[in-house]
Amino acid sequence: xxxxxxxxxxxxxxxxxxxxxxxxxxxxxxxxxxxxxxxxxxxxxxxxxxxxxxxxxxxxxxxxxxxxxxxxxxxxxxxxxxxxxxxxxxxxxxxxxxxxxxxxxxxxxxxxxxxxxxxxxxxxxxxxxxxxxxxxxxxxxxxxxxxxxxxxxxxxxxxxxxxxxxxxx
Numbered sequence: 001x002x003x004x005x006x007x008x009x010x011x012x013x014x015x016x017x018x019x020x021x022x023x024x025x026x027x028x029x030x031x032x033x034x035x036x037x038x039x040x041x042x043x044x045x046x047x048x049x050x051x052x053x054x055x056x057x058x059x060x061x062x063x064x065x066x067x068x069x070x071x072x073x074x075x076x077x078x079x080x081x082x083x084x085x086x087x088x089x090x091x092x093x094x095x096x097x098x099x100x101x102x103x104x105x106x107x108x109x110x111x112x113x114x115x116x117x118x119x120x121x122x123x124x125x126x127x128x129x130x131x132x133x134x135x136x137x138x139x140x141x142x143x144x145x146x147x148x149x150x151x152x153x154x155x156x157x158x159x160x161x162x163x164x165x166x167x168x169x
Contacts, residue, residue, distance in 0.1 A: 014075030025068040032060040033115035035127075039063060040119025043080060048121035053089050053153035054139060055097065055122040060115065062155060081155065089153045094139075095146040100162055101125050102134040 009015050031037040040058060048056035058081070065079035092100070101123065116127060123144075126136040137144050144150075154162075 009075060014073060014078065016074045017071045018074055018077065019072045020070055021068055021072060027063070027065055027067045032063055032119075033117065035116050037119065039068070039080070041121065042068075044119050044121035047087055047153045051087070051089055051151075051153040053122065053151040055120060055150060055152050057100075057152060057154040057158060058119045059155075059158050059161075060117050060119065062158065063119075083155070083157070085156045087153055088156045088159050089151055090159055091149050092152055093146065094144045094148045094150060097123075097139070097150050097152065098134070098137055098144050098146065100152075101137050 025038045025042060027039055031039060040060070040063065043058050043063060044056040047053070047058065062081055062083065064082050065076065068076055101118070101120070116129075123137060123139045124141075125134055127133070128135050139150060152159075
């Protein structure tokens, strides 16, 4: 069984090293559910870069895999978000985007209000946990414009849970 597994990894190219990291990129509850993390940034930056969207989102519970250390392989990257879901792009108003970010992902996991559930790229937020409110939000370094239209890229299951499905492409 081990031999067949190793052969499949090799045949599929999953053992190909794509990068190396000097400082481990930690995968842990503290790094995924307590605000910004290097792992969340890595994933959302990839979505943002490939899609040319204004903002990229990933929910914390959708991140799997393990800590990335030293030689990072194709298989390591595939394990980070291992679901067969498309990443889709939606157009939303600034007011809607602010509401999504203000929820901190509570719409996705309302039973865990002490956690921050979203990772993002292209925007920055400051969240007051004691008051459970968003205190600042910028997109591309500028204050969010409630009437402007922003493109948001995210996994399709997150888009559905945020009710953005009508505006997806």
